Amino acid sequence: MRRGTNLPWVGDYNQAVVLDGIRRHPGTSRTDLAVASGLTVQTVSNIVRRLLDRGLVQEGETRARGGPRSGGKPRTALSVRPGAALAVGLQFEREHVDAVLLDLDGTVLDAVRRRSPDPSPSVRTAVEHATGAVRGLVDGCAHPDAVLGVGVAVPGPLDFAGPVRTSAINLPGWHGVAIADLLTTSTGLPVLVENDATAAAVGDLWRSPRVGRSFLHLHVGAGIGGGVVLRDEVVRGESGNAGEVGHVVADPTGPRCSCGATGCLEAVAAPAAVVARYADRVGAEAARAAGLRLSPRTVLDDHDRLSLLAGAGDAVAAAELDAAARAIARVVVGVVNVVDVSEVVLGGSGLRLAGERVRAAVRAGLGVAMTREVHPVEVRLEEVGERAAALGAAGAVLHEALSSTWVGVHVPPREIVISPVAPVH
Ligand SMILES: [Zn+2]
Incomplete structure (x- = not known):
């Protein structure tokens, strides 16, 4: 966990540190928290009292230190209280919007997917769908008053100047749309917007019991994006657009x-590019005969189909998927060399069947990483599946509301309370 400080004027920061420790390590004790945070037991006890009073944490069974026969002082297990704080996460894709309701303890309480009625929904239609999904989740849950806000994951690039906007070029017609403003008005809840790949990285970080992690989260949906975390700090860059690995040139x-x-990598290796190349090589008629539908809204399904065909011996499908995987691997190795991470996490709906192939290519590619003799780089597939960005966006809302150490990108202060960043000494 993060290190605390015993200076009294940064109580909010310490509170965030302690709450984070309890959330990541259910069953921990005041003494454990003091050891891990560097705070005194007295300081931790005072903070835990406040968290208990606010109903954010709860006490569990008491156990003796070192086991029942050790005669040590008993410790009370602490955990976050289920239902104390909730957030909705939204993930906009070209073909659908995913909505999840996340509890502070990491439990996904509910999830829905709304498919768009047409392949390129208008912003108004998409916002109506998303609003309906949010209302359904909030109204249907046992603690609607505990919902702190809505986190929205959208493909980049984003324009965070002034009111939060997005000019997400992967969603046609969305250029310059102030998505946060629209959703704040339609849902009546504070809204936080995050680049989808960064959101997925935040979610990974939020769920992890480990600390001090440095990783790249590669998100392959309709497009390709990346989220970078260095030593537990999310790298957002000047405008929230850091990590746009999809627009690194992979093949001039x-x-x-x-x-x-x-x-760009996205033009070379995103699902639409792979499907188009396959159809080009075998011909549209043969592609349809092989089970592809070749419509803009079936790109991800067609991409999955190619993985199945490759597995059944279709050499062209295998070759095109391999070419895309190698292109992804080249760019990932470049990023690993630039930011020196020790993990690469691969996720997104474009990897639901192609993930292992990409993972193998990235692993092979890392054989030339500059740090290969300094530390290993673990490559794994995202464990929470296609909704990683929605979960991450919800996690970002909880993080924003309950941590004083992190200021994300959000609607103006009148909409959401921004906690001050703890001074660094
Ligand atoms: Zn590009």
């Missing part, structure tokens, strides 16, 4: 990208 001779450049 490749196709033109939606961003205007040529041969």
